[in-house]
Amino acid sequence: MTAVRMGADERRELVVGAALTEFARSGYAGTSTEAIAKRAGISQPYVFRLFDTKKDLFIAVVTSCFNRVYNAFLAAADGKAGMDAKEAMGQAYTVLLQDRELLTTQMHAYAAADDPEIREATRNGFRRLWLLVQRATGLPDEGIVEFFATGMLINVAASLDLPHLREPWAQGLIALTCPDMIVD
């Protein structure tokens, strides 16, 4: 059986999407290239023609995640400044996080950052975001720190699936950081 023929770049994007789903669930070390290939609908060796190593693929996935956040922030802050821009970007983040894969992959990237190449890719994504928020809001460091600190707490809350945990402390946390995630 042969997959429908496709340009390599297009196929690569498709594989990155499949890999995102798998890496989000099981992390870098816990995901097999076989699982990714199956989800992408291609043979497993072909993954290695498109990406030299599993690590390269993981880095491509992480980079793509950060890019999506970057673009969403950029669009949200367009024409705004100061607290207006900050709030717009915060809002944009909670919308993005409806896609839990984006978020868990981010956590896996931080966790896997012991590896130098993965660390550098993750750093680059994070730095680009930081500088963007700084530029778009013009706020002092305290404001940027608060923005990202809240974001990271949201990530952890989602990792632990707190929105589905019917306990007051968890509901309070969600209500204050990302009310959009409340389920009922």
Added chain:
Amino acid sequence: MTAVRMGADERRELVVGAALTEFARSGYAGTSTEAIAKRAGISQPYVFRLFDTKKDLFIAVVTSCFNRVYNAFLAAADGKAGMDAKEAMGQAYTVLLQDRELLTTQMHAYAAADDPEIREATRNGFRRLWLLVQRATGLPDEGIVEFFATGMLINVAASLDLPHLREPWAQGLIALTCPDMIVD
């Protein structure tokens, strides 16, 4: 060759310590029980006599991490309340984080929380901390959220090794969240 004989409980603690080091570096899926056994100075099969599964061992490690933080917070807040208690616990956290293993293991626990058993253990640790901080400070939810949000940003910053990154944005982040981690 046979290891010096030891009570099972004592040996278990020793293995948890060795496993902490290995899991911190490579995460749950990325760490082999062989590596843990080697570090602990025992045979690999004996790991499985002490802990039924690799997952059980990982959970023991995660639980032990949270317990260490819990005890440190408890001691720091002793006899204090309100912002005093909060500051004391924040200070205690930055001291704890001199041990990077504690912190990276935490990140690995969040990342591995897709597994239900690991998620529950991690949740339990997090909840215990949250309720302790709430009780010890008596602050409203906003204050607790801010405390943990900052903590999570510190975790990420340490994962990305930002203290060693000589860039202004990173140094600013560190200076505002955990100045104790500045290296020079």
Added chain:
DNA sequence: CAACTAAGTTAGTGACCACTCACATACTTC
């Protein structure tokens, strides 16, 4: 249509890994 290139596959391979089994050796207790 022949020569070439790009897309994709099948069939491995060597290494590793969680976990098991059967056995050995040291303490304890009566």
Added chain:
DNA sequence: GAAGTATGTGAGTGGTCACTAACTTAGTTG
């Protein structure tokens, strides 16, 4: 000192995994 129990090991085992080699098929171009 014999019997029992807890601590520990050596030698597998079935399965998985990242990655490779060699081949096929589909477009493309002169």
